[in-house]
Amino acid sequence: MKLLLVGLGNIGLEYAYTRHNVGFLVVDYLAVQQKARFQLGRLASIASFIFHQHQVYIIKPTTYMNDSGRSVRYWVDYLKIPIEQSLTIVDDVTLPFGTIRLRAKGSDAGHNGLKSIARALASDHYPRLRVGIGSDFPKGGLSNFVLGNFNPEELKAMDSYLDKAGEILMAWCNRGTLHTMNQFN
Template structure:
């Protein structure tokens, strides 16, 4: 069986280690643990590994956050993976920093990456791992907050959060979303 992990973020050096790129950081961490690398391909950087009995594909869309749906739709279709066998990893300002929630579906909650995916798939029924980045920003400064790099306190905790995300993803790969939700939510 094939699985697809989608790490959301923006390409380019100016976005590396920004809050909005937590999805990229998570799949990069997973790739490092699995000792695989990403190769640039159509609409995404892609990598894969085997986790018996699954072939697990990971993508980082190269379409920028606001057009992530184009990449997700393409790779689900190209790899012939049902949307239920995908998991999108996304930043979430409604959750405290480091808090993680698995969901089988949901609204976009104003997140442009999720909005793009819902539009491309014509549905909000796709699994996601929401990773809290907090909401410590003044009114009207959301864009500045998500596109800024992690602060010193967050940087000290990020490795532990990436390790927890790794555990969640491996549980999802091995036991499915329901078991992973029961264990980690």
């Protein structure tokens, strides 16, 4: 069986360690653990590895966050992977930093990357891993917050946070959405 992990973020060094790029950070961390190397492909950087007889692909769209759907649509079609066998990793300001929630489907909750994917797939029935980045910003400060860097306390906790996210991703690859939700949510 083929699986697709989609880490959402923005390309470019200026965005590399911002909160909005936590999807990229999670899949980068997993790729290192699995000794998978990213190569530039059409509309995304792509890596792959074998896990429990599953071919697991990882993509990081190169289309910027607000146009992620174009990349996801291309790779789902190209790899012939049903959207239910994909998992999108995304930042979430409604969850405290350190909180991770797996969902089988759901709304975009105002997230432009998820809006783009739902529009491109004509569905919001695809699994997503919501990675909490907190919401410590003043009214009108959302953009600056998500495009800002993690604070020193968050950076200290980042390795354990990424370990937890990686553990959830591997459980999802092995056992699927419902079992993983029951185990980790």
